[in-house]
Amino acid sequence: MNAHHQDPGPAAGRPLSQADASAEAARLIHEAYRQDTPAPTPTSYRDTTPVPTIGTAAPVPQPDSRIVPQWAAGVAVASIGVGAGITGLGCGAWLALQGLASVTLMGVLTVTLPLAALAAVITAAGTTVTRARSATTTHIYEGTVVQRTEVTSTARGILSRSNIAQ
Template sequence: MDFHPAAGRPMTDSEAAAEAMRIMDASFRTDQPGHFPTSYRDHSPVPAYGDTPPVLQPDHRIVPAWAAGIAVASIGVGAGVTGIGCGAWLVLQGLASVSLAGVLMVTLPFAGLAMAATAIGGAINRARSAVTKNVYEGPVTMRTEITSNNTTRGMFFARTRNDIHH
């Protein structure tokens, strides 16, 4: 039983049916100014054969052009990084299944280059150190006696002072 708000009593069946019809008519009325069609049919004449003439289609973009460009660029960067990741995965899978002999055969040229570079560097080092230009003139005195004065002060933060005299 529905309650009749104006009369302060329950509505009869005929009153409830009339109120339901009034609410439905008010809700689904099509002559209200806020309604608009959800589809459009072009009634212009179509030629008998050939392509149809172009129809103006207004551009109502929600996203600005710069944002769409950034989105496309980020998709491209993501696809590129995915390709690099797949390539790295394939290389690492190949390296994981390599035998010791295969690794040694691949690294043999690099070891040869390293050995040649070491030999050339050693030869250049010996050639540079073979020439001495140190010429000393005058008396040379060599003293081997050393007297030192050693003092330590402090308990927790000790300081040691060494004075060496020739």
């Protein structure tokens, strides 16, 4: 506390009245804003002197004109895509292997029985379509049929040749 002012304070255990509370608030505000307290010391300093120039040449603007080649941009995009794809495949493989690590008979039956039933239905449909197509096909041959069975073979050295006489 300040030596200039003594804090009357409330009586022990007794709350302040409305008038006492207003007087105490006014006293605290007056003490906080009185002029005899020193100004706070600054904690930072900015040096505003200009930076000295080095050399005698005038400054030259140097615009940023870097251009990324199209192939480099393509490689960057492709590598991001490949990385994302590999990450997705890795997550999928991890999930599949986590599932395979806890394989039970009921789990295997639950997964394979619907697939086996679907395969049986597809096989039956394919067989039905194949039989329906072969039952309606008729072959009608018109004209003379010539069957030749004369075969001549020549073998000279490593090579051989067979000719059917016509």
